[in-house]
Amino acid sequence: MTSQLLNHRFYRSVGWLVAVVLCLLSNNVLRADDARDSRSMVRLVSKISAKLEGSVAQVLCGNRIVSLATVVSDKGHLVTKRSELTNDPIRIRLWDSRLYPARIAATRRRNDLALLVVDAPIEWKPVQFVDTLPPLGSFVISVGRLGDTISFGGMGANPRRVAHNSLLGVSFSEPEGRPTINQVISGSGADSAGLQIGDVIVGINERAEPSSHMVRQALKKMFPGEEVRLRVYRPLDDTTSEVLDLVAKVKDRSQLGESDNDRRVNGRRSMRLTGFEKVIQHDTVLEPEQCGGPLIDSKGQVIGINIARAGRVVSYSLPSSLLMRDVSQMLNEANYNSATVPAN
Amino acid sequence: MPHRTLAIVMAMAFWATSAAFLWGQTYLPPDYQTATPSTGSVVTNSLAQSPSTVDAPSMGRSRGQTIVDVPVDLKDVFELGGEPKSIETFLTLEKQQQTVARMSSACTVSVQIGRSQGCGVIVTSSGYVLTAAHVAMRPGKFAQITLSDGRVVRGRTLGMNRYVDAGLMKIEAGQNQGRPWPHASLGKSREVIEGAWCVAMGHPGGFDIGRPPVPRIGRVLHVSPAAIETDCALIGGDSGGPLFDLSGRLIAIHSRIGNDLSENLHVPIDHYDLHWARMQKGEAYGFLAGFKPILGVKGTGDGFGAVIDIIVEDGPAEKAGLKPNDRIEKFGDFEVKTFDDLKSAVSDTMPGERVIIRFSRKGQTIETLVEIGRDDD
Numbered sequence: 001m002t003s004q005l006l007n008h009r010f011y012r013s014v015g016w017l018v019a020v021v022l023c024l025l026s027n028n029v030l031r032a033d034d035a036r037d038s039r040s041m042v043r044l045v046s047k048i049s050a051k052l053e054g055s056v057a058q059v060l061c062g063n064r065i066v067s068l069a070t071v072v073s074d075k076g077h078l079v080t081k082r083s084e085l086t087n088d089p090i091r092i093r094l095w096d097s098r099l100y101p102a103r104i105a106a107t108r109r110r111n112d113l114a115l116l117v118v119d120a121p122i123e124w125k126p127v128q129f130v131d132t133l134p135p136l137g138s139f140v141i142s143v144g145r146l147g148d149t150i151s152f153g154g155m156g157a158n159p160r161r162v163a164h165n166s167l168l169g170v171s172f173s174e175p176e177g178r179p180t181i182n183q184v185i186s187g188s189g190a191d192s193a194g195l196q197i198g199d200v201i202v203g204i205n206e207r208a209e210p211s212s213h214m215v216r217q218a219l220k221k222m223f224p225g226e227e228v229r230l231r232v233y234r235p236l237d238d239t240t241s242e243v244l245d246l247v248a249k250v251k252d253r254s255q256l257g258e259s260d261n262d263r264r265v266n267g268r269r270s271m272r273l274t275g276f277e278k279v280i281q282h283d284t285v286l287e288p289e290q291c292g293g294p295l296i297d298s299k300g301q302v303i304g305i306n307i308a309r310a311g312r313v314v315s316y317s318l319p320s321s322l323l324m325r326d327v328s329q330m331l332n333e334a335n336y337n338s339a340t341v342p343a344n
Numbered sequence: 345m346p347h348r349t350l351a352i353v354m355a356m357a358f359w360a361t362s363a364a365f366l367w368g369q370t371y372l373p374p375d376y377q378t379a380t381p382s383t384g385s386v387v388t389n390s391l392a393q394s395p396s397t398v399d400a401p402s403m404g405r406s407r408g409q410t411i412v413d414v415p416v417d418l419k420d421v422f423e424l425g426g427e428p429k430s431i432e433t434f435l436t437l438e439k440q441q442q443t444v445a446r447m448s449s450a451c452t453v454s455v456q457i458g459r460s461q462g463c464g465v466i467v468t469s470s471g472y473v474l475t476a477a478h479v480a481m482r483p484g485k486f487a488q489i490t491l492s493d494g495r496v497v498r499g500r501t502l503g504m505n506r507y508v509d510a511g512l513m514k515i516e517a518g519q520n521q522g523r524p525w526p527h528a529s530l531g532k533s534r535e536v537i538e539g540a541w542c543v544a545m546g547h548p549g550g551f552d553i554g555r556p557p558v559p560r561i562g563r564v565l566h567v568s569p570a571a572i573e574t575d576c577a578l579i580g581g582d583s584g585g586p587l588f589d590l591s592g593r594l595i596a597i598h599s600r601i602g603n604d605l606s607e608n609l610h611v612p613i614d615h616y617d618l619h620w621a622r623m624q625k626g627e628a629y630g631f632l633a634g635f636k637p638i639l640g641v642k643g644t645g646d647g648f649g650a651v652i653d654i655i656v657e658d659g660p661a662e663k664a665g666l667k668p669n670d671r672i673e674k675f676g677d678f679e680v681k682t683f684d685d686l687k688s689a690v691s692d693t694m695p696g697e698r699v700i701i702r703f704s705r706k707g708q709t710i711e712t713l714v715e716i717g718r719d720d721d
Binding site for chain 2: 034035036038040041044045047048134135136137138139153154155156157160264265266267281283285298311312313314
């Protein structure tokens with residue numbers, strides 16, 4: 001009897017505890033319900049993005065999700081963010097979860113685009129690019145694999161060029177005209193690759209005996225996230241030395257100069273976050289692997305493709321005007337009959 | 345909320361590294377009058393026609409040029425801070441945001457003071473500009489102000505209430521051929537309700553030639569007398585920029601951010617009203633909790649300078665190479681004769697700011713650069 005009572009008391013207190021925890025949780029939920037992209041708002045906006053169901057897929061390299069892709073032809077062509085692809089086998093996960101192998105059919109390095117092709121008996125539903133831009137302050141929506149709304153936000157700035165400023169993270173002097181490293185920035189690509197003070201750069205991307213000027217020029221042409229191949233001569237002591245072949249990633253100045261605090265407020269960003277001919281700036285919240293999917297306006301029209309998560313406030317999309325050109329060129333290269341390209 | 349601890353940074357782009365600070369708990373300035381809860385404002389009333397006891401004659405109460413009618417469809421969303429229930433209302437909301445973003449672009453300015461850049465908003469035809477105290481830094485500073493059409497004009501900082509990070513500037517006269525400056529319509533922050541949709545304007549990441557002020561859409565998540573919190577994402581360069589409600593009324597000024605995307609804090613507009621007279625006179629006072637600047641010295645004045653007795657270990661002064669018995673004669677632009685001179689000069693800086701100090705040591709005059717620290721107390 002006593003133990004039953006105790007039990008009863010025990011359960012009652014557990015009940016109270018659960019109630020308190022639920023109350024705390026619901027408080028949080030209430031707070032979230034006041035947010036711009038609360039669950040109910042996202043549900044409402046999903047009615048608009050649902051038009052895109054069947055036109056978006058997920059891209060996997062090996063077993064890793066790397067990006068989204070947007071269907072651009074009725075023959076199984078999709079575009080995605082090129083720099084997220086690795087050498088691992090590429091697969092596409094469709095809206096209905098089916099997986100198909102894909103391969104790269106063409107690329108546009110300067111805008112970080114890749115055209116993938118999937119050989120599968122599927123009724124493809126290509127998107128229609130629309131070359132009209134909503135005014136600043138309009139709603140824009142980032143669409144996911146299921147035609148779902150990943151997030152929505154505001155149109156922040158009209159298409160403009162975003163230049164890149166790639167840095168290896170070293171400075172060098174040139175005794176005897178040879179680029180000799182005298183400083184390595186910690187956390188840079190040079191640092192990760194193991195470059196050291198005193199190393200002499202004797203080769204860059206297969207080019208032998210480059211001058212300092214040539215090294216600078218070669219680095220300038222590279223986009224953030226790309227890898228530079230370096231051959232360095234490293235004196236070990238007065239009589240011995242070694243020659244090393246290293247691969248280093250170049251980073252954008254904004255990534256290299258990022259303090260711990262910047263890192264926290266920015267969250268995860270794309271490696272290739274600058275260096276685009278033209279991009280729309282908006283503030284829909286994306287993870288880096290959610291780039292490659294469509295950006296639509298409040299009517300459901302495809303106004304661009306998300307190409308980079310650049311920071312706390314900024315996501316970039318290539319605008320439809322640019323995509324119409326680049327995509328049809330890539331489709332031509334992939335021997336696709338351009339007469340049937342919907343992106344006229 | 346009051347006991348939440350979050351990392352907050354001043355949302356200003358220092359050209360050097362931006363300083364990170366810890367924000368303890370919600371801070372109530374001693375001279376703030378408790379706000380009355382909102383009763384839901386009437387849309388058609390412009391501010392010029394709604395006198396109130398707390399309204400100082402202050403900001404001139406011109407109607408401003410950003411005010412817009414709120415359509416009947418949006419009445420609920422606007423007055424109750426709710427969500428659109430249908431796509432139609434969602435589209436009406438969008439249209440309203442487009443209008444507010446368009447109307448508020450002309451009065452949103454970029455502000456460059458020394459090496460740092462922030463934003464401001466013009467609120468009178470004569471060219472008064474509201475900004476954040478940490479953007480204006482201290483009274484009497486020259487400010488290069490860039491309008492959204494690219495025109496660059498001269499301005500000067502006036503006073504600042506650092507308790508809440510409110511700052512005031514003025515565009516110098518004679519730069520607009522006698523024409524009025526485009527300026528914002530003013531709202532009342534005590535009427536702002538949680539859940540309300542809003543439009544933030546500013547120059548995220550700094551002023552970018554050819555890119556007009558960038559609108560951000562979000563909602564009010566939390567209102568307290570000291571700060572309004574929204575999910576309009578801000579970043580360095582936005583500080584001092586304006587936050588508008590759906591009727592195009594200015595309700596707050598961007599101040600600082602936390603790590604989470606939903607932590608964007610703005611100075612409620614009512615503080616500018618309450619403190620207008622003091623700020624207009626060029627008074628600077630108070631400090632934001634957690635942002636008190638320190639140099640890390642104790643000493644006495646001798647009429648020729650501030651003589652250092654004690655140096656705080658690991659403090660900014662020690663890091664800059666100062667030693668006991670050094671006599672500080674100049675701190676930035678300020679001549680120092682007494683220790684109080686030094687104290688007031690330090691209190692006019694921001695943690696993270698770099699200042700040149702001139703001091704004498706054994707008859708020798710030396711200059712050093714010190715990075716101002718943050719008092720943890």
